[in-house]
Amino acid sequence: MLTNSAPSDIDVLATMTFSGKAPRLEQTGPLLEDWRAPFNGRKAQRADDLAAYAQFGRRTVEVADCCVEISSANAASCRAAVSDGIIAEVVQAAGHDKIEFRxxxxxxxxxxxxxxARRDGDSFVEGLSPSKLQDFGRxxxxxxxxxxxxxxxxxxTFARLMFVYFDPAKLQVSLNADTADMALAAKLFFEDATLLGTALKLMNSLESPNLENxxxxxxxxxxxxxxxxxFHKGKPRAEPQPPGGLAxxxxxxxxxxxxxxxxxxxxxxTLARLARLSPYYFCRSxxxxxxVPPHRYHTSRRIEHAKSLxxxxAHSVTDIGLTVGYSETSSFTAAFRKAAGLTPSAYQRSLA
Structure with a gap:
């Protein structure tokens, strides 16, 4: 299930190696003819700032074997367990040599x-027409x-991307039951601001791996x-929530x-949309x-995170305030004192 699981010791996942086999396709054309030659994959070199990730659960190792094969002399690639059934992999290519994925x-x-952005290239997903889009950022x-x-x-230009692997069985079990029979359609170079925003947060967070994160x-x-x-279902209509709170x-x-x-x-x-409710019914539920109302819950979670920091x-009071969403130290101090009964500095001293 895609639920929180207790992390174990920090471990580094092995860098990928590739077999050099040609892709398994029957179609023909410039893109595919070029890839019928041996793949000549090489072991990706790790970037120093992508050196350590948290691995937890035996399932992680099994899922990590189902990865994109990469051929490039200058591509750095690392994978990390995000949660049970989800693996994320950041790939960076700093040079101008050809890079291939399959x-x-x-x-x-x-x-x-x-x-x-690319001078030349092709992108193909089975069931869709290939694309030669040159600027594919975002x-x-x-x-x-x-x-x-x-x-x-x-x-x-410098290329940076992320592969996120989802175990379909765990996706069906963990999300709503009505997703079990829903077919997820292939999409090539599409846009969705909400999906992209969350994905980029995940991508950036993977660069600072630690147990607290x-x-x-x-x-x-x-x-x-x-x-x-x-995204695949489209925006669901809001439905009243029965008395008794959220499911x-x-x-x-x-x-x-x-x-x-x-x-x-x-x-x-945003919260109401995630819960598939109107704002009115969402607030009540x-x-x-x-x-407490959603705003007060959000504030309390900010203060709890600030306490842990x-x-x-390791950080100044000002930096911690900025991290939890307060642009002014004075407003952070006031909110913290209201919630905890002490200023941030006094709370920190009390821990000693």
Whole structure:
């Protein structure tokens, strides 16, 4: 299930190696003819700032074997467990040499292109027409489980992207039951601001791996999975929530979204949309479930996160205030004192 699981010891996942086999396709054309030659894959070199990730659960190792094959002399690639059933992999290519990707596995694949432009190249997802789009920064590609994905670039600029692998069985179990029979369609170079925003947060968070960050990564993974389903289903209509508060799945996705965006204002409409409710019914149901309105819950989570950061003594009060969403130290101090009965500095001293 895509739920929070207790992290174990920090471990580094092995860098990928490639077999050199040609792709398994029957179609012909310039793109595919070029790739019928031996793949000549080499072991990717790790970038220093992508050296360590958290691995937890035996399932991680099994899922990690279903990865995109990469051929490039200057591409750095590392994978990390985000949560049970989700693996994320950041890929960076700094030179202008040709880089090639190929994939077919019993896993869904979301490709997130943070930045990149190519002089030449082709991108192909089974069932769709190939694309020669040159500037693909801030685009997304979705490859359903079992489908073929092939892509090659002659980069014009520095390229940075992320592969996110989803275990379909865990996706069906963890999300709403009505997703079990829903077919996820292949998409090549599409745009969705909500999906991209969450994916980029996950991508950036992977560059600072530590045990304290793991819950944040898991929350982002859960949100990304829900938003992927939302994109394929279209925007659901708001339905009244029966008396008694939010359902378990609604509480899970809403609290995960709040935890993943502690340092930002969160519109009420965003939380209501995630819960598939109107803002009016969402506010009523949220207060029934948590005893406080959404805004006060968000504030309390900010203060709790600030307490954990103060306990490490690794950051200044000003930096911690900025991290949890307060642009002024005075406003952070006032909010902290109201919630905790002490100023941030006094709270930190009390821990000693």
């Amino acid at each position: 994939f077919r596995a019993p896993m869904h694949l979301l490709v997130v292109y943070e930045q990149g 685009k997304l590609t979705f490859v359903p489980a079992g489908s073929e994905y092939l892509e090659w670039h002659e980069p014009r 793991q819950r944040y990564l898991e929350a982002l993974g859960i949100i990304l999975a829900h938003e992927l389903i939302r 378990a799945w609604q509480k899970r996705i809403v609290t995960a979204h709040i935890d993943a965006h502690l340092g930002e204002p969160i519109p009420l409409a 949220f207060k029934l479930s948590f005893g 103060l306990a490490t003594r």
